[in-house]
Amino acid sequence: xxxxxxxxxxxxxxxxxxxxxxxxxxxxxxxxxxxxxxxxxxxxxxxxxxxxxxxxxxxxxxxxxxxxxxxxxxxxxxxxxxxxxxxxxxxxxxxxxxxxxxxxxxxxxxxxxxxxxxxxxxxxxxxxxxxxxxxxxxxxxxxxxxxxxxxxxxxxxxxxxxxxxxxxxxxxxxxxxxxxxxxxxxxxxxxxxxxxxxxxxxxxxxxxxxxxxxxxxxxxxxxxxxxxxxxxxxxxxxxxxxxxxxxxxxxxxxx
Amino acid sequence: xxxxxxxxxxxxxxxxxxxxxxxxxxxxxxxxxxxxxxxxxxxxxxxxxxxxxxxxxxxxxxxxxxxxxxxxxxxxxxxxxxxxxxxxxxxxxxxxxxxxxxxxxxxxxxxxxxxxxxxxxxxxxxxxxxxxxxxxxxxxxxxxxxxxxxxxxxxxxxxxxxxxxxxxxxxxxxxxxxxxxxxxxxxxxxxxxxxxxxxxxxxxxxxxxxxxxxxxxxxxxxxxxxxxxxxxxxxxxxxxxxxxxxxxxxxxxxxxxxxxxxxxxxxxxxxxxx
Numbered sequence: 001x002x003x004x005x006x007x008x009x010x011x012x013x014x015x016x017x018x019x020x021x022x023x024x025x026x027x028x029x030x031x032x033x034x035x036x037x038x039x040x041x042x043x044x045x046x047x048x049x050x051x052x053x054x055x056x057x058x059x060x061x062x063x064x065x066x067x068x069x070x071x072x073x074x075x076x077x078x079x080x081x082x083x084x085x086x087x088x089x090x091x092x093x094x095x096x097x098x099x100x101x102x103x104x105x106x107x108x109x110x111x112x113x114x115x116x117x118x119x120x121x122x123x124x125x126x127x128x129x130x131x132x133x134x135x136x137x138x139x140x141x142x143x144x145x146x147x148x149x150x151x152x153x154x155x156x157x158x159x160x161x162x163x164x165x166x167x168x169x170x171x172x173x174x175x176x177x178x179x180x181x182x183x184x185x186x187x188x189x190x191x192x193x194x195x196x197x198x199x200x201x202x203x204x205x206x207x208x209x210x211x212x213x214x215x216x217x218x219x220x221x222x223x224x225x226x227x228x229x230x231x232x233x234x235x236x237x238x239x240x241x242x243x244x245x246x247x248x249x250x251x252x253x254x255x
Numbered sequence: 256x257x258x259x260x261x262x263x264x265x266x267x268x269x270x271x272x273x274x275x276x277x278x279x280x281x282x283x284x285x286x287x288x289x290x291x292x293x294x295x296x297x298x299x300x301x302x303x304x305x306x307x308x309x310x311x312x313x314x315x316x317x318x319x320x321x322x323x324x325x326x327x328x329x330x331x332x333x334x335x336x337x338x339x340x341x342x343x344x345x346x347x348x349x350x351x352x353x354x355x356x357x358x359x360x361x362x363x364x365x366x367x368x369x370x371x372x373x374x375x376x377x378x379x380x381x382x383x384x385x386x387x388x389x390x391x392x393x394x395x396x397x398x399x400x401x402x403x404x405x406x407x408x409x410x411x412x413x414x415x416x417x418x419x420x421x422x423x424x425x426x427x428x429x430x431x432x433x434x435x436x437x438x439x440x441x442x443x444x445x446x447x448x449x450x451x452x453x454x455x456x457x458x459x460x461x462x463x464x465x466x467x468x469x470x471x472x473x474x475x476x477x478x479x480x481x482x483x484x485x486x487x488x489x490x491x492x493x494x495x496x497x498x499x500x501x502x503x504x505x506x507x508x509x510x511x512x513x514x515x516x517x518x519x520x521x522x523x524x525x526x527x528x529x
Contacts, residue, residue, distance in 0.1 A: 007331045152325055153371040153422055154347050163370060167361045244361050244402040 009011040032213035041218040049203070050222050058226055060116065064123025065180065065230075071124070072131030073173045080139025081165065097133060099233040101126045102186070105194050114195035116173035130183060131176035133221025139165060171245075174238050181230045189223065201224065273300035273336070274336055274458050275426065277326060280333035281483075282319050292483035293319040296333070299477060299486060303425075306452055306459040308469035310516065311479025312524060319361040319484070321428040324460060325349050350424035354434045356415040358403040364390070364414050365399035371422035389417040394449065409440040416444070420451065426458040433468070445472055446500045453496070467518045471500050478519050483527070488519055 015034045022033035026059055044050040079086045105122060112118035115180065142165055192201025200223050207215030277299045284291045294316035301307050303432055311315040322328060323335050326346035335342045351443055358367045365386055372382040390396050393413040412432065419427060429448075433441045452459050463469050469476045470492055478488045493508045503509045 143357070145353065145355070146357045148325075148327060148372075149353075150370075151345055152347065152349060152351050152424075153374055155374050159374050163373075164360065167359065170361075194495055242361065244363075244404065 006087070029211070029213060032217050034213045037217040037221070040214040041221055044203075044215075044218060050218075053199050053203050053224050054152055054226055056116075056198050057185075057188050057192065057223075059074045060119045060191070060199065061226075061230065064120045064187060065127050065177075065184045067120065068124035068127030068184075069131045069180065071179055072128040072133075072176065073135050073169070075128075076132045076135025076173075077139055077166070077169055080136045080169070081161075086136075086140075090170075093133075093136075097129055101129070102190055105190060108191070109195045114197075117129075118195070119188055119191035119199075122191045123184050126183045126187040127177075127180040130180045131173060134172045134176030134179070135169050138169050138175075142168050170241060174234070174242065177234055178231075178238075181234060182227060185223065185227055185230070261455050270419065271362070272302055274303040274305075274338060275299075275301040275460070276336040276339075277323075278334045278336065280320070280323065280330045280335060282316065282328075282429075282508055284321065290299045295483035295485050297486055298333075299489070301458060301460065303458050304456050306449070306472055306474045307459065308461045308463060308473035308476045309479065310463060310466060310476060310479045312520070313464065314482050315479040316482065316484030317479055321351070321430055321460055321462060324426070325351055325428055341411065348425045349428050350419040350422065350426070351428045351430070352415055352419050352432045353430045354432065356403075356411045358411055358418075360403050363400050363402055364395060364406065365409075367403070367414055367423050368417045370477060371418060375422060384415075385421065389421055393417045394453065396523070409436055409444070412436065412444060416448070416451075420455070423455075424457075426460065427452065429459060429461045431463055432461075434463075441468075442500060447519045448472065449498075449500065465512050467503075467509075470494070470512045470516065471498075471503055476516065478516060478523075480523050486489065487523060490516060490519075 018031070019034050022028045022031055028036075041050070078087060101122075104125065108118050108122045108125075112121060146164060147160060150164060156162070188199065189201035189204070192199035193205045196202040196205075200219055203222070204216055204220035207213075207219055263386055277297050280297045281295050282293045284293060291434060297316075297320065299307075299320075307419075309320065311317055323330055323342070324337070324346065326342050326344055329343070337346055337348065359370065362370065365412060368386045368389055369382050377385070386399070393416055395410060395413050395417065398406060398410060403414065406414070416433075433444050436444065441442075445468065451457070459470075459472075461472055471494075473492050476490045477486050478490065479485065480487045490512065492512060494503075494506070494512075498506075
């Protein structure tokens with residue numbers, strides 16, 4: 001309760017300073033001010049522009065997230081299980097992983113145009129690598145002792161996969177997914193800024209092109225809300241799919 | 256050599272009474288920059304239903320012997336016989352329990368114990384019944400629905416023990432299974448282990464570095480030298496079958512045997528003292 005009050009105080013203080021500084025210390029042209037951002041946000045909220053564009057960005061990010069996440073998990077499992085494949089592909093994966101994926105955007109525009117499909121694919125590629133790499137390392141790190149204990153119970157490879165490898169990979173898939181949320185948004189929004197006529201990224205870019213700082217900030221606020229919502233969704237999914245995680249938190253903490 | 260496998264359980268001992276026989280077994284590992292001899296020329300006969308404890312300085316290859324009994328790898332020299340047959344490949348007659356409990360964190364206590372039964376395709380109802388009775392055996396009634404991270408270390412050990420008993424292996428390989436537990440809990444699990452092993456006629460190879468544990472649990476105790484591990488002595492523990500583990504500390508035979516083992520080991524430690 002006390003923390004919540006303090007948080008509110010910090011927020012009010014920051015907004016107050018911003019409101020005060022705007023037009024007095026720094027030109028409102030550059031930093032706008034909370035009151036006009038609020039007004040702008042309200043107006044794009046009630047005329048539906050914000051929700052429509054947010055919906056577009058969200059569906060790009062979510063579709064890309066699902067496609068990239070699934071592909072990443074499957075390829076990660078496959079490569080993690082096969083030593084030979086892993087050895088063959090390792091340098092290629094590292095090379096690809098180290099490259100900033102944003103640099104691929106122009107190529108994707110060239111290949112797939114500027115519409116929905118391109119933005120989804122772009123997001124999917126970014127998510128793919130994060131989820132893939134996490135799953136892959138996770139599968140490689142499944143304790144060999146644990147596998148041996150199960151082999152001695154008479155477990156065959158199919159048992160090991162079903163009982164040990166896949167469930168333990170889920171933990172890692174989610175680590176990758178959680179990491180991917182901001183990147184999925186980066187993918188979608190960068191694609192919109194570079195080549196869009198809709199979406200939150202387009203709104204940011206469009207407002208900035210018209211020197212409408214309030215519009216930029218209002219759109220950014222929309223981006224922030226979307227990011228929080230996606231994070232929350234992943235957390236909820238995690239709680240449903242990995243109940244044992246949650247169970248541990250109820251235990252009393254000991255040092 | 257070959258026996259019909261259906262008769263395996265009645266004739267659980269080899270021709271000459273040994274269930275597990277190590278015959279002049281040595282094991283070398285090649286490491287970077289040379290070879291390391293883990294065990295050297297070990298010969299030991301383990302009778303069916305016997306509890307053998309293995310003690311010795313750390314790194315003396317006690318675990319290596321267990322691993323070879325499980326068939327995880329072959330000896331470099333010598334032979335390991337199980338039921339009179341040369342061991343090759345995984346030995347599915349054994350169950351392994353180590354210091355880490357190796358439970359599946361995503362399965363409840365029940366789910367963990369039922370895992371080996373699922374592997375054996377036991378029917379759901381029969382498996383449930385078996386797990387329920389095992390939960391009772393190890394004193395975990397009412398905890399079937401808890402996840403491993405919700406229960407204490409001792410309860411996790413019990414869960415691992417119940418899982419081990421669930422698929423009823425003939426031989427239990429235990430590598431310092433109670434190492435990380437507090438003294439009281441350890442004692443309780445030792446009591447339970449001895450009672451269960453006797454009742455279910457299990458053969459047990461039990462590695463420990465705790466001499467009192469070795470004496471309390473074992474029918475015989477094999478004392479190892481420092482690396483390369485050789486057996487320097489096999490001590491028959493002069494305690495009755497139905498010993499009361501709770502009262503052992505006041506038993507003269509117990510204290511004397513511990514002291515004997517200690518003098519064996521301490522001279523060994525002094526010799527190898529680097």
